[in-house]
Amino acid sequence: MTKIIAIANQKGGVGKTTTAVNLATAMAAIQKKVLLIDLDPQGNASTGLGVAYTDRTQGTYEFMVGSCALSRAIKKTVVPNLFVMPASEELRGAEIEFVTEKNREVILKTALESAEFDYIYIDCPPAMGILTLNALVAAQSVLIPLQCEYYALEGLSQLLKTIKIVNENFNPRLSLEGVILTMFDSRNSLSASVEKDVRSHLGDKVYTTVIPRNVRVSEAPSHGLPAMIYDFKSSGAQAYMRLATEILKKEEKV
Amino acid sequence: MTKIIAIANQKGGVGKTTTAVNLATAMAAIQKKVLLIDLDPQGNASTGLGVAYTDRTQGTYEFMVGSCALSRAIKKTVVPNLFVMPASEELRGAEIEFVTEKNREVILKTALESAEFDYIYIDCPPAMGILTLNALVAAQSVLIPLQCEYYALEGLSQLLKTIKIVNENFNPRLSLEGVILTMFDSRNSLSASVEKDVRSHLGDKVYTTVIPRNVRVSEAPSHGLPAMIYDFKSSGAQAYMRLATEILKKEEKV
Ligand SMILES: Nc1ncnc2c1ncn2[C@@H]1O[C@H](COP(=O)(O)OP(=O)(O)OP(=O)(O)O)[C@@H](O)[C@H]1O
Ligand SMILES: Nc1ncnc2c1ncn2[C@@H]1O[C@H](COP(=O)(O)OP(=O)(O)OP(=O)(O)O)[C@@H](O)[C@H]1O
Ligand SMILES: [Mg+2]
Numbered sequence A, B: 001m002t003k004i005i006a007i008a009n010q011k012g013g014v015g016k017t018t019t020a021v022n023l024a025t026a027m028a029a030i031q032k033k034v035l036l037i038d039l040d041p042q043g044n045a046s047t048g049l050g051v052a053y054t055d056r057t058q059g060t061y062e063f064m065v066g067s068c069a070l071s072r073a074i075k076k077t078v079v080p081n082l083f084v085m086p087a088s089e090e091l092r093g094a095e096i097e098f099v100t101e102k103n104r105e106v107i108l109k110t111a112l113e114s115a116e117f118d119y120i121y122i123d124c125p126p127a128m129g130i131l132t133l134n135a136l137v138a139a140q141s142v143l144i145p146l147q148c149e150y151y152a153l154e155g156l157s158q159l160l161k162t163i164k165i166v167n168e169n170f171n172p173r174l175s176l177e178g179v180i181l182t183m184f185d186s187r188n189s190l191s192a193s194v195e196k197d198v199r200s201h202l203g204d205k206v207y208t209t210v211i212p213r214n215v216r217v218s219e220a221p222s223h224g225l226p227a228m229i230y231d232f233k234s235s236g237a238q239a240y241m242r243l244a245t246e247i248l249k250k251e252e253k254v
């Protein structure tokens, strides 16, 4: 049974794409068959996995509107077992185009019905629009990257409310997969106070693993590589490996 | 004549709100009458200027749809000469609601016709949707905060294309006010290589002033204060003061 996980947070720059690319890579490294869907018109996940701009003409938009079969919309990556569905130029107009469609929130869910992977991760844009709604309806759970900053913390309660509304109105199986703290900077007290605040409110929904701020993680996309491949020994890559292990352990317990 | 400047970049987390709040404060400190419009449903600029959640019922959305006059939609802030139009809950639904309106891109421009300030800054959400389009149509120029990171650099050429399209189709007076480099980290080479790349492409459109990564800047919002007030001597606050001076010097030359 394919597990579909949306990686979402309407706050911008919190590490959605970085988490999507590196967690997907870590899971593929543990021999899971993984698809990463780039649902953000910015196409950062496509870049992070090295998809050339010329290879993005058939991707997420084309797959959603049915003009391209799954097998043609997905590309191999440098990572064995990891495939990516890139964001084409057309995805930019999708948000406005889909608003007036009849079943606008189930377009992605319907298209994915026959897809067979162990995990499908969906990298969402920084907004709570139709594209992110499609991801939340297609997914069984939501993984929330949370930057250890005040504005990011402020948006969390709104995001949890939105997930509850989607669960009640569109997708009764949608649950919170977990919250992963990102860009944790041990040199300043702000990170520590955000962590304390989130753990006190959400308890074991917050992963024990914390992703540190690590420049090697932000350098990797300029080489079209996940941090795991660019610099496996870096603190950021190692943290994503630990996250994958923690997620798998939690699944075994269920 | 009121100068209206949109602070926009579809990439998330690049410092739009932080630039809007601190530049607006710096201009107000130099005795300009300034309004900051929070056009992001997240309401971060409203938080950054200390507007309580209970004080946000009349704000940007209500002003745009005409259910609230300008004088009731704007609030005083701790900074003399600086006013803020907060983001109310209703703004969350505006993106989808406005898509089907007839003159959907000129709603904000029309509403602002009688507003009299020296500067109006508009803090935009991380997306290129109807709300950001309204800001680009209402504004005379766009100020682009650019985080010194690879994904942020990747989105810049797309953003410049979008500005050109808006200039040609909706707002012939729209120009690029400038690009401000944010969260510059002198400890790593990535920041320096992004700076070199941007200056070589855009020349004097990139401000000489660079905003350093400075934890005091990210602590300030938790106190509902601009960094300029929270810690005036901090490197971040001083950089925003220099930016305001540089912008005013450029205007005098014109
Ligand atoms: N652990 C980390 N250490 C250092 N830099 C990081 C880390 N995680 C992410 N970054 C950098 O921070 C920036 C924001 O991260 P990213 O783009 O993944 O966030 P996002 O939530 O996907 O943004 P958007 O809202 O635009 O989609 C990127 O430039 C990325 O390289
Ligand atoms: N110069 C700086 N030094 C340190 N932290 C900063 C700096 N500028 C911004 N930040 C922090 O980085 C985060 C992102 O900044 P900000 O929220 O202003 O970006 P944004 O572009 O408005 O994000 P969004 O796309 O969600 O609207 C915030 O937590 C902010 O406090
Ligand atoms: Mg992203």
Ligand SMILES: [Mg+2]
Residues within 6 Å of the ligand: B016, B017, B018, B040, B044, B124, B125
């Ligand atoms: Mg913002």
